[in-house]
Amino acid sequence: MKILFVEDDAMNRLVVRDMLTVVGVGMDEAADAVTGLSMIDATRFDVILMDLRMPGMDGLTAIRHIRQRVDDKATVPIIVITAETGDDLLARCRASGADHVLGKPVAMDALFDTLCDIMPDDMTSMN
Numbered sequence: 001m002k003i004l005f006v007e008d009d010a011m012n013r014l015v016v017r018d019m020l021t022v023v024g025v026g027m028d029e030a031a032d033a034v035t036g037l038s039m040i041d042a043t044r045f046d047v048i049l050m051d052l053r054m055p056g057m058d059g060l061t062a063i064r065h066i067r068q069r070v071d072d073k074a075t076v077p078i079i080v081i082t083a084e085t086g087d088d089l090l091a092r093c094r095a096s097g098a099d100h101v102l103g104k105p106v107a108m109d110a111l112f113d114t115l116c117d118i119m120p121d122d123m124t125s126m127n
Contacts, residue, residue: 001119003027005049006036006062007081012104016049016081019108033062040066045076047118050098052082060096067097077118081106 003020005027007013013029020027028043030036032054040048048066052059059080067074080093083104093101100114 004045006030007051008054033057048078063096
């Protein structure tokens with residue numbers, strides 16, 4: 001499984017990377033959305049984890065760019081990982097094209113459950 005985490009906070013990237021390491025899954029990282037989009041241009045990822053609040057381009061805009069692609073990368077599952085809250089958060093994320101939304105701090109079981117929903121064969125082979 002190939003995962004990209006687009007997140008400007010290095011500590012948040014480290015925490016998620018450590019969680020994934022427990023089950024033997026590696027993770028590529030981008031510290032901003034523009035870099036993340038460039039990485040998606042160059043590499044096929046199985047799952048994208050996306051923060052919402054980043055300098056420059058925000059996560060919802062980046063998700064819309066991914067969903068507007070004309071290749072198979074437009075359909076890669078996207079999990080928003082955010083500290084944002086609000087009654088309309090899920091609706092805004094879904095309207096942009098996100099598949100799932102997890103709150104920060106992200107719980108390991110919530111992350112794994114979501115990854116298992118998206119990629120059940122890949123995750124069950126890790127355990």
